[in-house]
Amino acid sequence: MSRHQAREVGAMPGKGTPRRSIRVDDERWNAAKEKAEKEGRNVSDVLSECLDKYIADDKSKGEGKSK
Incomplete structure (x- = not known):
């Protein structure tokens, strides 16, 4: 795993x-x-918002494919 990839730790109890x-x-x-x-x-809220904007930027440019 590269240092830029997130590592899944697991779901919090009672959270989706x-x-x-x-x-x-x-x-x-x-x-x-x-x-x-x-x-x-x-910070989780802020990061989620940033990721949404990051993803939406690709979609608005028609670049939704992974590289």
Whole structure:
């Protein structure tokens, strides 16, 4: 597995979304966590939103195929 791939850890009890493990340096993680908390969110919400935008960008350009 490359360092850019997420590793599935397993679903949280009572939740439908599996947990993932990613590598992020402490400075970026802490800054994202602080900003998300000020917005009443968590980092998982922020990352999900970023992934949705990332995927939608390919679809809007007609590039939905994996490379």
